[in-house]
Amino acid sequence: MDTPRIAGHRSACSAGLCSGGQPEVECEDCGLDPICLVLDYADEESGVPEGVLIRRRPVERGEALFHQGDPFHSIYAVKSGAFKTLIPHADQADQVIGFHFPGELIGTEGMAVAAYPCTARALANSSVCELRLDRLPDSGRPLEALQRSIIELLGREVTFSHELIGSLVHQTAQQRLAGFLLSLSERLQRRGLPGRDFTLSMSRSDIGNYLGLAGETISRLLTRFQQQGLIRIQRRRIVILDPAGMAAASGS
Amino acid sequence: MDTPRIAGHRSACSAGLCSGGQPEVECEDCGLDPICLVLDYADEESGVPEGVLIRRRPVERGEALFHQGDPFHSIYAVKSGAFKTLIPHADQADQVIGFHFPGELIGTEGMAVAAYPCTARALANSSVCELRLDRLPDSGRPLEALQRSIIELLGREVTFSHELIGSLVHQTAQQRLAGFLLSLSERLQRRGLPGRDFTLSMSRSDIGNYLGLAGETISRLLTRFQQQGLIRIQRRRIVILDPAGMAAASGS
DNA sequence: CGCATAATTGACGGTTTTCAAGCACTGTGG
DNA sequence: CCACAGTGCTTGAAAACCGTCAATTATGCG
Numbered sequence: 001m002d003t004p005r006i007a008g009h010r011s012a013c014s015a016g017l018c019s020g021g022q023p024e025v026e027c028e029d030c031g032l033d034p035i036c037l038v039l040d041y042a043d044e045e046s047g048v049p050e051g052v053l054i055r056r057r058p059v060e061r062g063e064a065l066f067h068q069g070d071p072f073h074s075i076y077a078v079k080s081g082a083f084k085t086l087i088p089h090a091d092q093a094d095q096v097i098g099f100h101f102p103g104e105l106i107g108t109e110g111m112a113v114a115a116y117p118c119t120a121r122a123l124a125n126s127s128v129c130e131l132r133l134d135r136l137p138d139s140g141r142p143l144e145a146l147q148r149s150i151i152e153l154l155g156r157e158v159t160f161s162h163e164l165i166g167s168l169v170h171q172t173a174q175q176r177l178a179g180f181l182l183s184l185s186e187r188l189q190r191r192g193l194p195g196r197d198f199t200l201s202m203s204r205s206d207i208g209n210y211l212g213l214a215g216e217t218i219s220r221l222l223t224r225f226q227q228q229g230l231i232r233i234q235r236r237r238i239v240i241l242d243p244a245g246m247a248a249a250s251g252s
Numbered sequence: 253m254d255t256p257r258i259a260g261h262r263s264a265c266s267a268g269l270c271s272g273g274q275p276e277v278e279c280e281d282c283g284l285d286p287i288c289l290v291l292d293y294a295d296e297e298s299g300v301p302e303g304v305l306i307r308r309r310p311v312e313r314g315e316a317l318f319h320q321g322d323p324f325h326s327i328y329a330v331k332s333g334a335f336k337t338l339i340p341h342a343d344q345a346d347q348v349i350g351f352h353f354p355g356e357l358i359g360t361e362g363m364a365v366a367a368y369p370c371t372a373r374a375l376a377n378s379s380v381c382e383l384r385l386d387r388l389p390d391s392g393r394p395l396e397a398l399q400r401s402i403i404e405l406l407g408r409e410v411t412f413s414h415e416l417i418g419s420l421v422h423q424t425a426q427q428r429l430a431g432f433l434l435s436l437s438e439r440l441q442r443r444g445l446p447g448r449d450f451t452l453s454m455s456r457s458d459i460g461n462y463l464g465l466a467g468e469t470i471s472r473l474l475t476r477f478q479q480q481g482l483i484r485i486q487r488r489r490i491v492i493l494d495p496a497g498m499a500a501a502s503g504s
Numbered sequence: 505c506g507c508a509t510a511a512t513t514g515a516c517g518g519t520t521t522t523c524a525a526g527c528a529c530t531g532t533g534g
Numbered sequence: 535c536c537a538c539a540g541t542g543c544t545t546g547a548a549a550a551c552c553g554t555c556a557a558t559t560a561t562g563c564g
Contacts (some may be wrong), residue, residue, distance in 0.1 A: 052428035087418060092537055096420040109414075112407020117414065148397040154406035155364020162361075162369065166339060166347040168421050169464025169517065204543065212421030214521055235529075235543085416538080425552065439528090456511065466553055471512055 024080040024127070029191045032077035032105060032129055033148050043097035054117045065106060065120040065128065071109040073134040078102050081126020082201040085118045096210040099123075099202060101184075103191035110152050123201035127209055168212055177221045178250035181231070185240055196240045216226040225249070276332040276379075277354035281443045284329035284381055286401050298372060317358060317372040317380065324362040325386040329353050333378020334453040336462075337370045348462040351375075351454060353436075355443035358404050375391045375453035420464055422504055430464045430502035433483070437492055448492045460466040476499070 027033055056079055061066065065076055066090055085098040097118050100106050104107060110116035111133065136146075189195030189222055200207070204222075205215035225231045230246050233241040279285055289303065308331055311317060314348035317328055320340055335352040349370050352358050363385065388398075419431055441447030452459070456474075457467035477483045482498050484491040494499060 087414065095422065097414050097417070107411040109407050112404045113411065117411045144396055144399065147396065147403060151399060151405055151406065152364045154403065154410060155361050157410050158361040158406060158413060159365065159409065159415065160371045162339065162349050165413065165417055165420065167351070170347065203541095215542090216522085216544080217520065220520095224290065224542075287524080455509095467510090468554085469552065476510075 004225045011060060023193045025078070025101065025191045025193065029076050030103045030129070031060055031081070031153075032131065035037055035146060042153075044229060045194055052132050052135045054132065056127050059122045059126045061122050061125050062185040065124050066116045067119045067120070068116060070116050072107070072114050072116055074132045075108050075111065076106040076120070076128045076130050078104055078106065079129055083126065084119050084123055085120045085208060087118050093209065096206055097183075099206075099210070101187060101191065104187070105153065106152065108157065111150065112154070123206075166212075172236045173211075173213050173217050174221055174224075174249055175251040176213065177207075177218060178225070178230075178246050179252075180207065180211060181238065181240065181248055182243070182250055185243070196243070198238060200236045200238055275354065275445045277330070277443045277445065282329050282331070282355045282381070283405070284327075284383060286400060286440065287383065288381075304384050304387045306384065308379050308502075309382055311374045311378045311380055313374050313377050315374050318362075318368045320368060320370045323370050324366050324368055325357070326382045326384045327360050328358040328372070328380045328382050330356055330358065331379045331381055334375040335374055335378065336454055336458060337372045339370050345461065348458055351436075351458075351462070352441060353443065354445060356439070357405065360402065360409065363402065364406070375386075375458075425463075425465050425469050426473055426501055427503040428465065429459070429470060430477070430482075430498050432459065432463060433490065433492065434495070434498055434502055437495070448495070448503050450490060452490055453484070454486045 025035045045103070047227075059081070065083065066074075078100050080102055082102075083106055085097040085100065085106065087095045087097060089095065100120070106120050106128075107116060109118075167176060171179065184198070185195040188198055203215070204218040207213075208215040211218075222231070222233050225246075226233055228245070228249075230242045230249065232241055253314050260413075279288065282288075311333070313333075317335065318326075329350050332354055334354075336360055337349040337352065337358065338350060339347045341347065352372070358380075359368060361370075368488070419428060423431065436450070437447040440450055454468070456470040458465040460470045461464075463470075474485050477498075478485055480497070482492070482494045482501065484493055
């Protein structure tokens with residue numbers, strides 16, 4: 001790992017690796033952490049009921065955490081593995097909304113409308129922490145801090161979506177893919193995982209779908225990046241050799 | 253107007269028309285209304301300070317409500333006129349993030365990160381209601397209801413962004429523009445304003461920027477729609493003649 | 505009335521999609 | 535252990551679509 005860490009008091013794993021050898025995020029690096037802390041605090045103070053926070057539930061590859069339209073009950077944090085969220089379409093191909101890596105949250109946008117607006121599916125064998133918000137008491141002071149955290153999360157998500165729209169809509173295929181790989185790299189590193197040598201758990205078509213490109217275009221661009229010495233690809237493993245070159249290719 | 257309404261007790265205007273003759277949204281149809289109600293309630297119960305809610309402030313065409321990076325203090329509701337939000341770029345052209353019509357809110361996403369992530373600019377002479385959240389007391393029970401409203405708003409915005417991304421990225425120029433005009437029509441109607449005969453306050457380039465297309469493409473498509481008898485255009489005035497045909501052109 | 509800005513329209517070229525074929529890898533069952 | 539099928543990936547060729555550039559017209563404003 002790029003940045004080895006000491007396991008926190010709430011982490012059952014050390015050195016960021018689990019029994020399966022998959023990289024796993026530490027609690028300190030997890031997006032659910034501020035909320036977990038609120039709940040821990042709440043636990044001592046006012047007695048949050050059991051079963052609100054379910055730690056390290058395993059999810060098998062291909063399994064769905066929830067489907068579009070399911071009544072909202074939980075938000076999830078990825079501990080290991082990877083997920084995609086998508087809007088299923090009966091007639092046409094599904095629309096891939098996002099990818100979720102260790103430390104990142106899934107399902108936050110369902111909270112507002114009482115139902116999940118998308119489906120979340122595991123791209124690999126994974127594990128998640130689940131926060132059952134429906135089992136929280138209806139009122140009480142700790143809720144205000146929790147709500148504040150959620151408002152922050154959603155606000156960041158809106159801003160991210162706006163930036164994403166700008167990227168997707170005003171950039172060429174090469175810029176989109178280079179930017180995508182760089183942002184992936186950055187996201188993994190921010191969570192204490194290796195950011196220059198990682199596995200794309202999703203297919204080329206999934207990436208293309210997400211970026212508004214054909215799967216063939218992704219394939220062609222990856223080989224072009226490799227020919228330019230920017231990256232090295234072995235099936236789904238990606239090594240970023242020249243981050244500066246990638247940044248140039250991403251158009252900023 | 254399509255649906256004439258009786259002015260509510262908090263509305264200073266009647267029949268949805270203001271002195272300037274511009275269509276104005278009623279309080280009942282305004283996105284800020286649930287929050288206003290919360291504050292009215294709060295006012296009686298616990299005494300919200302004066303100056304929290306500023307009603308019907310006029311904003312001149314070209315004037316900015318706030319700029320990107322300004323410290324967050326307020327969310328705004330458009331009463332009359334129209335706004336665009338954009339991310340300014342020093343080197344390249346600005347990125348248009350969205351358009352805001354009477355009854356719709358501006359600035360919600362700034363709340364989470366304490367600074368506005370975008371600039372809001374009036375496309376026409378307009379008026380807004382301003383809710384100064386920085387003048388709210390730091391704690392107190394009514395906040396919880398307010399926070400819940402804001403979480404709902406942000407959640408809907410996230411979902412909307414996801415759908416928008418899907419549209420922009422997987423549809424042709426014709427589908428995007430047809431869908432854009434239809435969604436505009438629906439948004440205006442939802443707020444009690446005429447939805448089949450309205451004014452595009454923004455330029456062709458603004459629309460193109462927002463949809464990821466060139467201004468020339470917007471121009472060409474509008475004339476094509478008119479040739480097909482779907483719409484009628486006179487400068488910036490649009491009349492939707494065949495909503496069903498537009499829906500077909502939008503690809504769903 | 506004249507200038508500045510916005511909108512229209514045409515021609516051309518580049519990028520990306522689509523269609524199609526062949527290849528590589530995985531996992532399964534004999 | 536190997537053959538096989540299935541899936542995903544790569545690569546090629548042609549066409550569609552949209553962007554850019556440029557010229558012209560229309561509109562608004564002083």
